[in-house]
Amino acid sequence: MPLNHLIRDGDNPDITEERQKATFSTEELAIEIYGEPLAQRRREISAEVLKRPELLDDCPHVFLDRTTKVENSMKKTVAVMEKGSEICDFTSREELGHLVCEVFGDDGFPLSIHFVMFLPAIQGQADDEQAEQWIPRAMRLEFIGTYAQTELGHGTNLRALETTATYDKRTQEFILHTPTVSAYKWWPGNLGKTANYVIANAQLYIDGKSHGPHNFLVQIRDENTHQPMPGITVGDIGPKFGLNTNDNGFLRFDHVRIPRRNMLMRHSKVSADGVYSPPVHPKLSYGAMIFVRATMIRMLAHVVLKAATIAIRYSCVRRQGEIKTGNGEVKILEYQTQQHRLFTALARGFAYRLVGDEVKNLYEKIAEEVKHGNVEQLADLHALLSGMKSIVSYDSGKAIEQCRMACGGHGYSHASGIPEMYAVEIAGCTYEGENMVMLQQQARYLVKGIHRLAHGEELSTMLQYLANTSNNKFRIGESGVDLENALILALEYIARSTIERVTARLDSLQNKGLSAENAWNENAVELTRASRTHTRLWIARCFRDRVHRIENHAIRSALTDILELFLTYEVVDMSQYLYQGGYANSDQVAQVKDAMYKLLEKIRPNAVSYVDAYEVSDTELRSVLGRRDGNVYDNLLKWAKSNPLNRTEVLPAVEKHLMPMMLAAKSKL
Numbered sequence: 001m002p003l004n005h006l007i008r009d010g011d012n013p014d015i016t017e018e019r020q021k022a023t024f025s026t027e028e029l030a031i032e033i034y035g036e037p038l039a040q041r042r043r044e045i046s047a048e049v050l051k052r053p054e055l056l057d058d059c060p061h062v063f064l065d066r067t068t069k070v071e072n073s074m075k076k077t078v079a080v081m082e083k084g085s086e087i088c089d090f091t092s093r094e095e096l097g098h099l100v101c102e103v104f105g106d107d108g109f110p111l112s113i114h115f116v117m118f119l120p121a122i123q124g125q126a127d128d129e130q131a132e133q134w135i136p137r138a139m140r141l142e143f144i145g146t147y148a149q150t151e152l153g154h155g156t157n158l159r160a161l162e163t164t165a166t167y168d169k170r171t172q173e174f175i176l177h178t179p180t181v182s183a184y185k186w187w188p189g190n191l192g193k194t195a196n197y198v199i200a201n202a203q204l205y206i207d208g209k210s211h212g213p214h215n216f217l218v219q220i221r222d223e224n225t226h227q228p229m230p231g232i233t234v235g236d237i238g239p240k241f242g243l244n245t246n247d248n249g250f251l252r253f254d255h256v257r258i259p260r261r262n263m264l265m266r267h268s269k270v271s272a273d274g275v276y277s278p279p280v281h282p283k284l285s286y287g288a289m290i291f292v293r294a295t296m297i298r299m300l301a302h303v304v305l306k307a308a309t310i311a312i313r314y315s316c317v318r319r320q321g322e323i324k325t326g327n328g329e330v331k332i333l334e335y336q337t338q339q340h341r342l343f344t345a346l347a348r349g350f351a352y353r354l355v356g357d358e359v360k361n362l363y364e365k366i367a368e369e370v371k372h373g374n375v376e377q378l379a380d381l382h383a384l385l386s387g388m389k390s391i392v393s394y395d396s397g398k399a400i401e402q403c404r405m406a407c408g409g410h411g412y413s414h415a416s417g418i419p420e421m422y423a424v425e426i427a428g429c430t431y432e433g434e435n436m437v438m439l440q441q442q443a444r445y446l447v448k449g450i451h452r453l454a455h456g457e458e459l460s461t462m463l464q465y466l467a468n469t470s471n472n473k474f475r476i477g478e479s480g481v482d483l484e485n486a487l488i489l490a491l492e493y494i495a496r497s498t499i500e501r502v503t504a505r506l507d508s509l510q511n512k513g514l515s516a517e518n519a520w521n522e523n524a525v526e527l528t529r530a531s532r533t534h535t536r537l538w539i540a541r542c543f544r545d546r547v548h549r550i551e552n553h554a555i556r557s558a559l560t561d562i563l564e565l566f567l568t569y570e571v572v573d574m575s576q577y578l579y580q581g582g583y584a585n586s587d588q589v590a591q592v593k594d595a596m597y598k599l600l601e602k603i604r605p606n607a608v609s610y611v612d613a614y615e616v617s618d619t620e621l622r623s624v625l626g627r628r629d630g631n632v633y634d635n636l637l638k639w640a641k642s643n644p645l646n647r648t649e650v651l652p653a654v655e656k657h658l659m660p661m662m663l664a665a666k667s668k669l
């Protein structure tokens, strides 16, 4: 029997029974996911956090108003900064990231954009002298920064941003100005009440000539009093769908002067006498966005795996209905519909998490090259990340919502933890580039790929499958072709045929005289579909390669089941494309579905162990339904009783309003 280190006394017997059925060691799978030292360090950090009340919530934060949420997160930030280095290695992003998740959960915290965008923007875009001046102070948290790019009137179309930075040669300063209401900066995280510095994206003007958007470091609040600096208007934009612990803000500059050296000058430069030197690539000032797009894949996958943890554990302690009359109520996870909802969410979560590691590594490699002036792979990276952020944010959102619904009524309660997870995760469809826009960024690259192929030019590795025209018939069930290969080839066909079809349509419309822009807009929906199919293929191949590299036999076998479920689900989801061009027939698609249903059965005994192995502590999960011990009902009752509305038997508002009304109604009798 494999070691399952999560079996403990006092747990709900229904969940203990699940853990006893595991065919692999959860500890070994955790090591495969996180790596040997980190898996252990995560557990140690979680245990340390539990010992320190100053890092824990006094009550579920969903019971609190926004002001209290923000205050609590600020208080805990100070505790983390004071004592955090005793708990984790502050130089390790992974350890620090885990500590942040434990202490703050998903809903935001005062330093999120400081660490996720402000610092990376300086690291990537400041020249060496500027980096030396700003990074150590920012790391010591002498000040808190954010990234102020989006405006009230424009978020997507960066070329239309209205904030100006006009160079004044006489004083060697830039003058930051917000010329209209629509030019107010709007949305930057932690801008509302926390940050005292921003990286502001503004149109650079020298001698009346515009040079496009550039990044400038601007102090917006006094370092001692925290009062807005002269010429600055700043505040919080108000409650949102989620992320309400984060003070997203607005900002206006009224002719604010900053020194020339506050423009980030690694790539573009302005000399003292006002001579502009352009960057080696026009989009290098977008570097912080590229960083977040690369990083957010794992963040989003993490949320899916948390939601799957909750819903799968709960589905093993919730009994409702009978499959065979008279045999007693079953765990709801026995229903095939439940397995289909939850195991496919689990498979997407694992796929995105492991592929997210690969994306991060690729990003780091290319970012290093870019830092040294080599921008050869930037277009490939931009296209890949544009597709990845879109597919992963959207499909993760769907998976999380399925997890929530799979918990029935209790999934709708904040006690499940899933509504907040959904609200936070789904923001990823919007931030860092609205999905429809980003899918079209990638589509440009795909269309170019087809044109290059037609001209006999070389294709990047990512696009080489476009040349494989001999892959024109579904080979599922053929001897010598295993399921995985047949499915990957099917995904290649889906992507290739979709991209070819939309490119042919674009070309034909243009040949008939339509402008390139109008032809594009007439095909925009199909272009986003092409982009989707290409990205899903890329994820599938990357996930397959990752699983094939696993050396531990039991773990490779466990993740192969997840991989195959992922592949069958993706193919079934896009099966309509297989019929186009006669690649597959309905019997073959039925074979894929059968394989998928068999995989659900195969995965069922290990379901709890897969999510246990992902090792999210109860502190981080913040979910009554997803508790590791499975003791849900008693704790749901406790949770409801602790709700502030229950502090008094008779609510003062009832006394004040409803009672007089009812008494008056009675007195009229």
Ligand SMILES: CCCCC/C=C\C/C=C\C/C=C\C/C=C\C/C=C\CCCCC(=O)SCCNC(=O)CCNC(=O)[C@H](O)C(C)(C)COP(=O)(O)OP(=O)(O)OC[C@H]1O[C@@H](n2cnc3c(N)ncnc32)[C@H](O)[C@@H]1OP(=O)(O)O
Binding pocket: 077, 080, 081, 093, 096, 097, 100, 108, 109, 111, 112, 115, 116, 117, 147, 149, 150, 155, 156, 157, 158, 159, 189, 283, 286, 287, 289, 290, 292, 378, 379, 382, 430, 431, 432, 433, 434, 437, 441, 444, 445
């Ligand atoms: C206590 C201790 C703490 C420790 C902390 C440690 C860890 C932290 C852990 C956890 C964090 C916890 C919580 C955080 C939680 C949630 C929040 C997280 C993050 C939220 C941040 C959100 C921030 C933002 O949203 S910032 C704003 C983002 N804005 C956008 O993305 C705008 C989108 N628009 C664009 O990108 C562009 O305008 C565009 C749509 C791409 C068009 O650009 P344009 O200039 O018009 O270019 P055009 O279309 O003409 O294309 C020309 C050409 O350029 C190519 N191109 C475009 N962009 C790029 C690029 N970036 N790189 C390279 N090339 C690019 C394009 O493809 C074209 O090429 P070609 O001509 O076709 O060849």
Ligand SMILES: Cc1cc2nc3c(=O)[nH]c(=O)nc-3n(C[C@H](O)[C@H](O)[C@H](O)COP(=O)(O)OP(=O)(O)OC[C@H]3O[C@@H](n4cnc5c(N)ncnc54)[C@H](O)[C@@H]3O)c2cc1C
Binding pocket: 113, 147, 148, 149, 150, 153, 154, 155, 156, 157, 186, 187, 188, 189, 243, 248, 427, 430, 431, 432, 433, 434, 435, 436, 437
């Ligand atoms: C939670 C959250 C945190 C954020 N944090 C920050 C931050 O820290 N700093 C910051 O600067 N910004 C931040 N933002 C702003 C965010 O980056 C923008 O909201 C995002 O880039 C989308 O831009 P938009 O709001 O202008 O949407 P719009 O562009 O107005 O989109 C509205 C609709 O128009 C469509 N559309 C727009 N242009 C096109 C096009 N060319 N082709 C086809 N369709 C199009 C979109 O697809 C969408 O359906 C944040 C936003 C959120 C929600």
